[in-house]
Amino acid sequence: xxxxxxxxxxxxxxxxxxxxxxxxxxxxxxxxxxxxxxxxxxxxxxxxxxxxxxxxxxxxxxxxxxxxxxxxxxxxxxxxxxxxxxxxxxxxxxxxxxxxxxxxxxxxxxxxxxxxxxxxxxxxxxxxxxxxxxxxxxxxxxxxxxxxxxxxxxxxxxxxxxxxxxxxxxxxxxxxxx
Numbered sequence: 247x248x249x250x251x252x253x254x255x256x257x258x259x260x261x262x263x264x265x266x267x268x269x270x271x272x273x274x275x276x277x278x279x280x281x282x283x284x285x286x287x288x289x290x291x292x293x294x295x296x297x298x299x300x301x302x303x304x305x306x307x308x309x310x311x312x313x314x315x316x317x318x319x320x321x322x323x324x325x326x327x328x329x330x331x332x333x334x335x336x337x338x339x340x341x342x343x344x345x346x347x348x349x350x351x352x353x354x355x356x357x358x359x360x361x362x363x364x365x366x367x368x369x370x371x372x373x374x375x376x377x378x379x380x381x382x383x384x385x386x387x388x389x390x391x392x393x394x395x396x397x398x399x400x401x402x403x404x405x406x407x408x409x410x411x412x413x414x415x416x417x418x419x420x421x422x423x424x
Contacts, residue, residue, distance in 0.1 A: 248286055249328050253335040258282070284349060287336065290329040291353065295360060302364075329357075330395035358384045365420070375422035383420060390416070 336350035
């Protein structure tokens, strides 16, 4: 519900109705809408991370090359903007909410650290040139997810071909063929 509307638009009554439960039952599991949003953010990240790890595991089992940046991008916020949409909602709602600010900040750093770690591993295997900065590239990856979410929300800013061209250029740069 958060992804299909907004934080404010996703009322607990609407969420409960969509989930097929009563609002009191929803509150039994989540003391506030904010806690429910936190759980959704954590679940979206867990799903994305699991998809990336499964992709990398399949590559390892098939003797494919580790990180193919293509494989990370294929399961990233570039393809499914749910996680980045929640990030944007968090930034929007965080203006006066220190706990929300801290949670989103910590979450972004966790995602960044995971991606930077993948890039470092790829560098160790010679798949990403040593002169690429994994920390900077991981932030660009996160920013790409945010861009994809903005495009999905606004429409008409960039088309699928534009996003594909950006992804191709990032892969080309990261692989060292730039």
